[in-house]
Amino acid sequence: MNNDIKEVLYSKEQIAEVTKKLGKQITKDFEGKNPLVVCVLKGAVMFTTDIIREIDTYLELDFMDVSSYGEGTESSGEVKIIKDLDTSVTGRDVLIVEDIIDTGRTLQRLVELFKHRNAKSVKICTLLDKPERRVEGVKPDYVGFEVPNEFVVGYGLDFAGRYRNLGYVGILKPEVYEG
Numbered sequence: 001m002n003n004d005i006k007e008v009l010y011s012k013e014q015i016a017e018v019t020k021k022l023g024k025q026i027t028k029d030f031e032g033k034n035p036l037v038v039c040v041l042k043g044a045v046m047f048t049t050d051i052i053r054e055i056d057t058y059l060e061l062d063f064m065d066v067s068s069y070g071e072g073t074e075s076s077g078e079v080k081i082i083k084d085l086d087t088s089v090t091g092r093d094v095l096i097v098e099d100i101i102d103t104g105r106t107l108q109r110l111v112e113l114f115k116h117r118n119a120k121s122v123k124i125c126t127l128l129d130k131p132e133r134r135v136e137g138v139k140p141d142y143v144g145f146e147v148p149n150e151f152v153v154g155y156g157l158d159f160a161g162r163y164r165n166l167g168y169v170g171i172l173k174p175e176v177y178e179g
């Protein structure tokens, strides 16, 4: 499997360190609040389960499954809701947790949706940000790392369903997705 990875960008240790740092910041910013943490399935599962253990406030956790990438490396432009939240966001401080912001379409759609549903506030925490690819003006409040314009996998991020189980984030060799 390692043979498919061109370069390791962030090791397990670097991810753990940045997660701890972000968790501290979030703890400070959400002191006295009871945020609803929204994990965007499936890519954000690992980051979410790690970061919530670094957040020392009351919080609730819910999951939303949206998809825009299908099988490939290009966003379809259409964000489909596959599973909605079980919890109402009305009047809640919402913290969306993502693995990556690429074009920004997924988060733009989610922020609009939660505002429309009258969330009190909506904040975004992402492990990775790929600003070069942005087509929407969405800006994250908490960012682990800025990544170059390459297709990355691991630590939750997939290509065609694979590589989510890598402990690190790496760049996928182009020949893997170009076939």
Ligand SMILES: O=P(O)(O)OC[C@H]1O[C@H](OP(=O)(O)OP(=O)(O)O)[C@H](O)[C@@H]1O
Residues within 6 Å of the ligand: 040, 041, 042, 043, 044, 066, 067, 068, 069, 070, 075, 098, 099, 100, 101, 102, 103, 104, 105, 106, 107, 157, 158
């Ligand atoms: O900024 P964008 O261009 O919208 O891309 C970011 C989204 O793409 C990935 O999800 P994907 O749709 O691949 O689903 P997955 O999390 O189940 O892998 C990722 O987890 C983000 O949710």
Ligand code: HPA
Residues within 6 Å of the ligand: 069, 100, 101, 102, 150, 151, 152, 153, 157, 158, 159
């Ligand atoms: O670079 C990426 N890797 C995996 N999934 C993604 N979804 C958007 N960008 C990416």
